[in-house]
Amino acid sequence: MLDVAKAANVSVATVSAVINGSAPVSPELRSRIEEAIQVIGYKRNAIARSLKLGTTRTVGLMVADITNPFFTDVVAVIQDVLHRAGYAVMLCCNDEDVEMQDEQIELLIDRSVDGLIIAPAGDDETLKRIIAGANLPTVLIDRLLDGIDTDAVVLDNRRAVHDATLYMLGLGHRRIGYISGSLETSTGRERLAGYKAALEAAKLPYEDDLVRIGNFREKDAYKATMQLLTSTERPSAIFSANNLMVIGVMKTIRDIGLKCPEDVSVASFDDFPWADVFQPHLTTIAQPVQAIGEQAAQLILDRLSGKSPAAPRRLVLQGRLMIRESCRPVSLTPRAIA
Amino acid sequence: MLDVAKAANVSVATVSAVINGSAPVSPELRSRIEEAIQVIGYKRNAIARSLKLGTTRTVGLMVADITNPFFTDVVAVIQDVLHRAGYAVMLCCNDEDVEMQDEQIELLIDRSVDGLIIAPAGDDETLKRIIAGANLPTVLIDRLLDGIDTDAVVLDNRRAVHDATLYMLGLGHRRIGYISGSLETSTGRERLAGYKAALEAAKLPYEDDLVRIGNFREKDAYKATMQLLTSTERPSAIFSANNLMVIGVMKTIRDIGLKCPEDVSVASFDDFPWADVFQPHLTTIAQPVQAIGEQAAQLILDRLSGKSPAAPRRLVLQGRLMIRESCRPVSLTPRAIA
């Protein structure tokens, strides 16, 4: 900038005024400066600017698992919206690992991001302390944190699973296996609560034997399903609490020599783009990923520009049950082999 | 830092020495300073540090489409490796949009990233000028840029498609439709070249009618396949040049009332985690995503630490043909309807 000032025979203050339009500058000087900028190929240094202004125009985005298509879609939308608003996004994913998560959030804060968008891996005390301590605009997505009261956009998980379970119940299923996500997450807890609520509404008992923890991962779900399907009284249907796990569920069914939906009905949280192309066409709960991403980005943008109300805003969106062909009436399902 | 210095009754220089271990400090002063740091809750400002040191310990990662599971996996690995090395990653995805891409790369450079990892959307002159002008450590992944001679890790696309085509040829298929990616990308061109080479090896003519451009997107591939499948002499097999497009291919087949592999065989570039769980089990070319991500991260890390050789390193990995059930011998395929 000094070079530009010299070349144009003006002071740095004037150059700065031209670049930022922060003060009126006479046309002749303006054009002389603009030319000098071209010639020198000057580019303003964002680091120095950040140091002075105390803002980086960067937001940290941390999700538990970017390999999960749900998060991928949300991240893509967020990045897009934020980019259009002139913000860069720093991405971290921790593979659902709570310790890694703490490290990463520190890294983000250390880099002086202006705000944080987080889909936390677990309800971790350290994480919560760090977030509270950072005192940054924060929006939680997908998963809430107990005791952290910030902007957030989440799904009505309870209701979505409640409805899906009711649907399976309506098909006559009485023993519905449930592969749960980690109960350390709000989604894990809320989805399970929806399952329980539906059972209760149908005046059916809740059986511990029918629910297994799959931690939102394919591998764990595989094992969990294996236990369910090889138990003495095999369930006639299985609900998977997310997309990754349903693949594990299907693998188990295949490995055990069963067929879906002939032998066991399956439904799952999270939709797939290919769900109605490959067999069996999976019945799923579709999340409004586009809306989730857009809302989250907008929430942080509003906070950043100071035009949010003081009170945190909590957006709750609804899922949509996509009924396809992976669930069939229990009357068409052969009785479980003891 | 000034506060810490005051509290501990030392100079800022000494505090800095303690924090960075850049100079020997007497034990008593050291402990006094460390205590002050604790009490004040001091954290070193990375922005100021960057300004002084000229390094941000951040690398920019730009991929054409993070929604594509292939890129997602690679991004996840890169982020992981880089994080462990103390680097943050700034992510940009441009939805295969060349103009957006230019904007984003500018944004990244503007933020003073230390290095760049790029899977370019297209072979764009502006992009190349920007990259060359930035003079930053750069590694290209997946897709090469004509005339840009940097570190890179790519697949042997030509050979992979060549082998896959040969496989289909070996099944007796003579009219193999080819849904191509954008020819603006090196992967688009190389994969098509592999197809042509296989045809030539089999002494079969290359027919323009059989190849359609799908631009790596599901929608375009849908239309392209529709043209192929409704033409007077329908191909008995189709190869899709990536994962997103094969979904479009399958949708067309379904919508037209055909069956895979009964009526038309299908194979595709890029593997899916669920490929052997849902029907038809897709025959694909699996890319070593883990290795690609690790190598790319390592290349940039080496460059950043200055221990790379001056000459750019170009890593070429091999794909693996996963033969499953979506291709069958042409003798079992009913003759195309005129």
Place this chain on the structure above:
DNA sequence: TTGTACGCGTTATCAC
């Protein structure tokens, strides 16, 4: 309207 000078928080260089 324009220029000067200072401060943002670090680190490196040099005296002591």
Place this chain on the structure above:
DNA sequence: GTGATAACGCGTACAA
């Protein structure tokens, strides 16, 4: 072994 001080590049009072 420790302290003073000059950069890093920018924005902005304040003075002219």
